[in-house]
Amino acid sequence: MQKSYLSDISKWRGRDGVKGIPSVCSAHPAVIEASMLHARRRGVHLLVEATCNQVNQDGGYTGMTPANFRAFVENIAAKTGFDLGRLILGGDHLGPNPWKHLPADEAMAKACTMIEAYAKAGFTKLHLDTSMGCAGEPVALPDAVTASRAARLAAVAEEALDGINGIKPVYIVGTEVPIPGGAMEEINVLDVTKPEAARETITVHRDAFEAAGVTDAFSRVVGAVVQPGVEFGNENVISYVPERAAALSAALSDLPGLVFEAHSTDYQTQDALRRLVLDGFAILKVGPGLTFALREAYYGLDRIAEFLFAGKRKETLVATIERVLTAEPKNWEKYYHGSEADRHIQRHFSYSDRVRYYWPHSEIDAAVTAMFTLLDGVDIPETLISQYLQASYAGVRAGKVKPRAQDLTIAAIDHVLDDYFEACRA
Template identity: 75%
Template sequence: MAANHLSDIAQWRVGPGMRGIPSVCSAHPVVIEASMLAALKRDTHLLIEATCNQVNQDGGYTGMTPADFRRFVERIAAKTGFPMEKLILGGDHLGPNPWKHMLADEAMAKAGVMIRAYAEAGFTKLHLDTSMGCAGEPIALPDAITAERAASLAAVAEKAVPAGTVKPVYIIGTEVPIPGGAMEELDVLEVTRPEAALATVEVHRRAFEAAGVGDAFPRVVGAVVQPGVEFGNHNVIAYEPEKAKALSSTLDRLPGLVFEAHSTDYQTREALRTLVSDGFAILKVGPGLTFALREAFYGLDEIAEFLFPGKRKETLRATMERVLTEEPKNWEKYYHGSPGEQRLQRHFSYSDRIRYYWPNARVTTAVDELFGLLSGVAIPETLISQYLAGLYLAVREGRAKPTADGVVLAAVDKVLEDYFEACRG
């Protein structure tokens, strides 16, 4: 049986090659294609993760089950020529989060069905996230309850792994940031206390033993902690290594483990590099990638409107605004303020909740119409300078093609480059 590529991630810091790994948390085909091309260029493994809200047994907001998501990624791998043996599929925030409005027993039963589906579909990195309260419970749960529920899900996954296949590695944690970034503007964050990180690992160790899956605990390779990075709708909290120094040092007392850093979107390359060197070896990124994608789509929208005025009934941005206002369920709880402020956040928030709408049928039609209009068009450099200024040098230097497909892939790759370079030894 082949070994899990992530099983020895704690040893990467002292060896040649990659010292950490980016975790691409997105279900957008362009983001996945760009990620595969970036990994191909560097001849390295690629970790792609689906979240519990994106992909689950009910379809999530993408309409895909875990098995569907695997087939979806495999099709993109075939298109790009990416070798499946270098692809790692992960499940992110696997727990009761999508059903936390239910009573705990019901929500956990649903979470059990979900993690079984992930394990059966061959996902080999499973983030167990049971840190949130369900109906009638406090928002944050005691560590012992969190660990007990996480271990129960690990037990389900262990039974579901197909015989003869790669065994999954697990990520645990009790102080887990909410999926998709903070819900409001932030000033400061409390870094996880070293004793809390140590206690988290120990309480999970005992819970795995009690659940009858103690033999799976050595495959726990990481713990989610808060190193002091996050983003809200309008601002980003930058990594300050000194504040996380004590937390980072606890890894000396946790052999075989690394820390997983969530919400690293919008950090600088140097900050990401420092995170990796400090032991935060798994760097989660999602909204930052689709934020760059949306910037490219909107830039192309402006270019198409200039080159082909009146050829469409409405622009992509106008279509998106119509869909966002008519179907507000994915943003209305998160964006506040005046109508103008909400409009700003709908399109340009760092939280990028607009990403939930790219699979919408009306939006995909508008995107297809935009790309159809620009098909075969060599976009003038001067328009790229005007509307896609961040990609101008890449086009001038021949690193990006001056086409609609070319600049969109380049926009996402520009973010990915920071992550892959930060993870290099």
């Protein structure tokens, strides 16, 4: 089998050019399209990851299995002309999280089925996340239990690929793993992972992989998830402070062949992202930050469509979203708090961007289509772009972005992507 492009990522810090890689964690077609166009323009590899909640053998909230997701992404690649040889598919938070309400044996059996599906579908970066307790267990598990369960999943993935030619997967491990999608409330300070904890994580995983008979798989562990002190809640962002993570960064000298993977880097500045990469956090996970930019663009276009074509729709996109979210609150009600006025703001404008769970909803999808149909072929006046799509205004003025709805949507996402790809050049 071939080696992964990521197999030598620990050596990137010492070379010219690319020193890290953004990890695009989204299943929205516009986000993936924008990412492919951006990576193609730069001539670099693109890492796209599906989370266990988005994509699994039961369909996840997107309705896609891992094989479906691969086909979905490859169709977008064909549309954009992106070279599939530069595409890396990853699985994020692969473990029992979607089924943690079940007893551990049942949840892990489900997780094993899931990672087998990911491996067989050709996902070559697998983040093993078994850090959460299942029914009857504490919220956080001992490192040895987490590592043992991770090794079990790795063994399933390796067996699924036995005798199949292709790229051997690389693995990401860790025990101090942020929850998928960001914190649930306002946060003020975070504890940075202690260097000794990072070292212990690798030691216990090495032992667990050896005990599970998958030492070769451990040789392809290229990174560990740690907490460098970055996170976002519903209303605020904790920015990276390099000094607070200096000791953790220095611990990489004791962990040859490894980098750190930073989750929840959404909404960090380009300078902060660059410092993360230079400090060894070479994999920058971003998801809600991209769909937040998408939502901003859609809301701006919604206002423009209503201004230009008042009364042509029964309902604006924003009104449709509010109606659907209040009628079907399961994907946000546990995460948004405060008064009804507070929750109203959070439903639409939270950094956690839980609107992203609803874009596939038939009524919301129809409302998006209706908005784009109204704006089809329309050159949107620069003054309206200045008013409602400020992030894309400079690009339009410079002639780099067409004043069309689809181009403006891609440009809004691209504005965020540029911070990540620039930071990874370091």
